[in-house]
Amino acid sequence: MNTVLQVNHQSIASDEVLPLLIRYHLLLDLVRELVLDQAIESVLISNDELAAIKIEKQATENLTSKYDTELQIELPQEDQQVIRRLKIEKFKQLKWGDQIDLYFLQRQHQLTKVIYSLIRTHDRDLLNELYFRINSNEQSFAELARLYSQGTEAQTEGLIGPIEIGSYHPAFAQLLAHSPLGQLQPPMQLGEWWIILRVEQRIAAQLDEPMRQRLLNDLFEKWLDNRLSILCPQGTLHWQS
Numbered sequence: 001m002n003t004v005l006q007v008n009h010q011s012i013a014s015d016e017v018l019p020l021l022i023r024y025h026l027l028l029d030l031v032r033e034l035v036l037d038q039a040i041e042s043v044l045i046s047n048d049e050l051a052a053i054k055i056e057k058q059a060t061e062n063l064t065s066k067y068d069t070e071l072q073i074e075l076p077q078e079d080q081q082v083i084r085r086l087k088i089e090k091f092k093q094l095k096w097g098d099q100i101d102l103y104f105l106q107r108q109h110q111l112t113k114v115i116y117s118l119i120r121t122h123d124r125d126l127l128n129e130l131y132f133r134i135n136s137n138e139q140s141f142a143e144l145a146r147l148y149s150q151g152t153e154a155q156t157e158g159l160i161g162p163i164e165i166g167s168y169h170p171a172f173a174q175l176l177a178h179s180p181l182g183q184l185q186p187p188m189q190l191g192e193w194w195i196i197l198r199v200e201q202r203i204a205a206q207l208d209e210p211m212r213q214r215l216l217n218d219l220f221e222k223w224l225d226n227r228l229s230i231l232c233p234q235g236t237l238h239w240q241s
Contacts, residue, residue, distance in 0.1 A: 028232060035227050040087040043094070053082055096219040103215050104207045110166025111205035114176045117141050117158040119149045120193040127187045127194045134184055134196070141184075141198060150193075162203055177202075 005012035012020070021027040057079065096103075104111075119141070121127050130148060133139045145158025153160050165173045172190065179185055179199045187194055205211065 028228065031231060032224065032228060035224065035231070036088060037084075040084070040091045043087040043090050045083060045086060045090075049086065050083075053079060053086070057082075092216050092220045095223070096216055099219065100212050100215050101207070103219065104205075104211070107166070107215070108205055109177065110164065110173075111211075112165050112177070113162035113203040113205070114165055114199060115159065115161035115201040115203075116176060117145065117198040117200060118151070118153050118160055119145045119158055119196045120153070120190075121148060121150050122193065124187070124189075124194045127196060131184070131187050131196050141196075159200070162201075164205075 002014045003011045004014045004017065018027070021030060119127065119130060121130075126148065130144050133144060134141050142157035142159070146154055148154075149158055165176050168176065175185075175197065176199060179197065181199055181201065183198065185197045187196055189195075
């Protein structure tokens with residue numbers, strides 16, 4: 001038996017590795033990394049970038065002698081993952097860097113954050129009564145939410161957010177996107193609940209550097225998921241024994 005891995009008293013033979021990867025649902029992770037390696041194979045890292053990695057390593061570990069001051073293209077094995085991550089980031093920029101502005105415009109509506117007040121209950125008649133109390137200024141939204149709302153929003157006096165509109169079901173997202181600010185909405189049914197809603201604030205998304213990186217990662221993950229779905233339709237993998 002050709003042992004390739006020893007775990008305590010268990011010896012793992014080479015012909016057992018693949019079945020184990022399948023059993024523990026790790027084969028797809030392996031394929032993902034192989035796809036990434038193939039994608040970044042042609043991505044080049046400059047000498048300056050390699051030097052920067054070495055300098056950062058020295059600064060992080062406060063080393064003075066582990067690396068020579070002269071640039072050496074071959075870094076220790078422990079630093080190869082650092083180079084790989086850099087290549088992945090460069091791959092993202094090369095493939096989608098010039099698409100971010102347009103992609104942001106396409107998703108800007110979904111990325112808008114909203115703060116709103118909510119009361120929800122299964123009792124329609126009670127909700128109607130609460131609506132009239134708020135509308136006539138008899139009691140505040142916050143007070144009635146704290147006393148009567150049956151969701152976790154009761155703990156915050158009905159106030160929810162800021163949360164991105166795109167994280168909600170499309171029907172509710174439309175409601176949050178188009179309800180006039182500060183205007184109490186009449187009771188309505190939403191699934192099993194009856195709700196009263198008031199949108200307090202919308203916060204427009206900004207295309208700053210963190211947002212650019214997030215959108216870049218989003219495009220990258222969509223591309224990678226698509227590649228995996230082609231190679232492994234419905235989560236299956238074809239392999240030879």
